[in-house]
Amino acid sequence: MSAGGGEVILRTENLGKRFGGFTALKGVSAEFRAGALTAIIGPNGAGKSTYFNILSGAFPPSEGRVLFEGRDITGLPQHRFAHMGIAKSFQITNVFPELSALENVRIALQARVSRYDIWRPRARMTGLVEQAGEILATVGLWARRDRAASALAHGEQRALEIGMALAAQPRLLLLDEPTAGMSPEETRAMMELILRLARERTVILVEHKMKLVMGISDRVLVLHHGELLAEGTPDEIRRDETVRRVYLGQREH
Numbered sequence: 163m164s165a166g167g168g169e170v171i172l173r174t175e176n177l178g179k180r181f182g183g184f185t186a187l188k189g190v191s192a193e194f195r196a197g198a199l200t201a202i203i204g205p206n207g208a209g210k211s212t213y214f215n216i217l218s219g220a221f222p223p224s225e226g227r228v229l230f231e232g233r234d235i236t237g238l239p240q241h242r243f244a245h246m247g248i249a250k251s252f253q254i255t256n257v258f259p260e261l262s263a264l265e266n267v268r269i270a271l272q273a274r275v276s277r278y279d280i281w282r283p284r285a286r287m288t289g290l291v292e293q294a295g296e297i298l299a300t301v302g303l304w305a306r307r308d309r310a311a312s313a314l315a316h317g318e319q320r321a322l323e324i325g326m327a328l329a330a331q332p333r334l335l336l337l338d339e340p341t342a343g344m345s346p347e348e349t350r351a352m353m354e355l356i357l358r359l360a361r362e363r364t365v366i367l368v369e370h371k372m373k374l375v376m377g378i379s380d381r382v383l384v385l386h387h388g389e390l391l392a393e394g395t396p397d398e399i400r401r402d403e404t405v406r407r408v409y410l411g412q413r414e415h
């Protein structure tokens with residue numbers, strides 16, 4: 163686990179989101195530290211996805227601001243996020259199912275460089291294959307590099323999507339329910355991967371299952387009814403009476 167005591171890399175100020183007359187998010191002010199692994203948790207309908215979607219630029223807030231490395235990025239178009247160093251998984255639509263794991267990551271890398279130099283010499287392309295291999299090793303898919311993305315197991319596909327997000331060399335990696343639909347073994351492998359990734363970059367993840375993130379996170383944010391209910395270390399959150407009350411009566415996660 164990283165120390166989690168770095169500079170503030172991302173900050174939200176009084177963030178709110180309304181869908182028609184319904185308030186999904188209200189007055190959420192929070193700071194995310196560089197190098198830390200921060201989990202956003204909360205019961206069903208707490209506003210986690212809404213918050214995540216604003217952080218990742220999927221849609222703008224109704225009010226408030228998002229600051230990344232001190233810059234106001236509120237409402238910027240999503241493609242600008244990757245350039246600034248923010249990547250999110252899972253963008254499943256970016257995966258080419260019939261292409262191999264290696265080719266998928268190579269294409270993600272190419273998309274990053276070709277914008278600047280579409281006539282890149284072949285030798286440089288070889289470099290991309292090497293880099294793609296390194297990324298696959300990082301996400302635990304080196305042995306599966308030649309397998310078509312569609313032939314990978316569910317957990318492996320999600321690891322591939324993370325690999326593709328890493329191609330942009332993000333300083334901030336955003337993960338939305340990374341273990342959704344996974345078996346216990348796949349979940350364990352994904353948690354280990356997230357921990358490894360968090361050693362080298364800032365990671366923010368949204369997770370429905372509270373127990374899962376308590377063991378790996380540096381900081382935890384708890385949302386409830388669209389508001390920030392609590393923020394702290396996993397230990398502080400575990401001891402927090404209000405959080406306990408909110409989760410009380412819910413099925414154990």
Ligand SMILES: Nc1ncnc2c1ncn2[C@@H]1O[C@H](COP(=O)(O)OP(=O)(O)OP(=O)(O)O)[C@@H](O)[C@H]1O
Pocket residue numbers: 181184185186204205206207208209210211212213370
């Ligand atoms: N596009 C939308 N239009 C209308 N209401 C929405 C929309 N998106 C979300 N909501 C509502 O906003 C509230 C918060 O939803 P959100 O998906 O952010 O919660 P969540 O914490 O991610 O929940 P879950 O754990 O179930 O995914 C919910 O009541 C939801 O019905």
